[in-house]
Amino acid sequence: MTHIFHRSPLTPPKLAARGQSNYLIDASGRRYYDGSGGAAVSCLGHGHPEVIDAMIEQLRKLEYAHTSFFSSEPAERLADTLVRQSPAGLGHVYFLSSGSEAVEAALKMARQYHVERGERTRRHTIGRLQSYHGNTLGALAIGGHQGRRALYQPLLVESHHVSPCFARHYRLAGETDDAYGTRLAQELEQTILALGPETVSAFIAETVVGATAGAVCAVPGYFEKIRRVCDRHGVLLILDEVMCGLGRTGAYHAFQREGVEPDLLCLAKGLGGGYQPIAAVMAQEKIVDAIVSGSGAFQHGHTYIGHPVACAAALAVQNIIERDGLVRRSAQLGETLHRLLRDRFGGHPHVGDIRGRGLFQAIELVARREPDTPFDPDLRLHALIKREALARGLACYPGGGTMDGVRGDHVLLAPPFLATQAELEEAVDILA
Ligand code: PMP
Secondary structure, eight states: OOOSSSSSSSSSOOOOEEEEEEEEETTSSSSSTTTTTHTOOTTOOOHHHHHHHHHHHHHHHOOOOTTOOOOHHHHHHHHHHHHSSSSOOOEEEESSSSHOOOOOOOOHHHHHHHHHOOOTTTOEEEEEESSSOOOSSSEEEEEEEHHOOOOOOOOGSSSEEEOOOOHHHHTTOOOOOHHHHHHHHHHHHHHHHHHHHEEEEEEEEEEEEETSSSSSEOOTTTHHHHHHHHHTTTOOOEEEETTOOOOOOOOSSSGGGGTTTOOOOEHHHHHHTSSOOOEEEEEEEHHHHHHHTTSSOOSOOTTTTTTHHHHHHHHOOOOOOOOTTHHHHHHHHHHHHHHHHHHHHTTOOOOOEEEEEEEEEEEOSSSSSTTBOOOOOOGGGHOOOHHHHTTTTEEEEOOOOOGGGGSEEEEEEOTTTOHHHHHHHEEEEHHH
């Protein structure tokens, strides 16, 4: 009998007793391949000795100091590392402990930026249907995950949603990528104009959509067009790379493939690689300048932000990724995984799309390919796949159906960057 209020008490999770490289081991000793790194978290797998040593060393020196009094060496070094690996403008790092906290902080930073510049009316935020930005009330409001939002209406933030962007040619029915991207940018612009540009604070998007849709990349040019619309109306662009960032898509930041820079960038999962809860918002100079030269302080904070042991763990994770060239490895292995998925599922009557970048790959499941018809959400296909894959020794990340209420089901694979080709073959075999 458990006293934990598990998320789904009727189907409580298995008990994971140990983690070993890219596998999780349950209480009976059974091994499960961590094919989604949890939720694109465990980029270095489990039990990495260097990360553990770095955490223990930090624990011996200093376990905690409140950030209103003290910074710490690992926090300073981690911020330096993130800034060094990012485009020049993203020169500031604000630490948090979860992806939701990072999104909340970014939303508030955007609001405060406008207020400091005398634009107090900019209170609306625009997100996209079919996106996930977290479960706290603000992040939930701006996300497009209908299933998770439904029970908690009305939500707190004044949020509005525009269409997501799919790089899915067979759905575009004759429309070019360019025309499709232009149409979506126009939709955003019309939404801003309808609200009144002087009332809009920010537009937020996942650069590559993760949990709600399964590794959906935008068509080429989409983000450049979106960036121009935001700039025209003084709306800040927040990119949420909580799931797709820090090497996951084969680039350090996913936006580096899109020809744009965000004003604010949210990072989390792969930052600490699961060794500690840690997240960050990276901000452009102009945002920090406005706040510092205005009221002088970002009116935000949490007790555990910049936690020294969390920062030491993340610093070790990021140093290993850099030293061992793991972003490149993610790109290369991602190609292998994509090919394996294509070979195995390319002709499958119920696979509508195989997509992704780097070690962030998904297959989309459809009842019929032509015309493109999702499965009935009541089937809860994603839940069946999750259960059956786990029974066969694969932890993967299916989603969709009633979960997002917008499109069909998919299975996301996001294995550790240290995955081997043999492991990927086995994972795809199990899935097949
Ligand atoms: N943004 C994105 C893109 C995410 O995928 C997630 C988590 N799945 C979050 C935000 C929220 O992160 P957390 O669960 O750490 O609060």
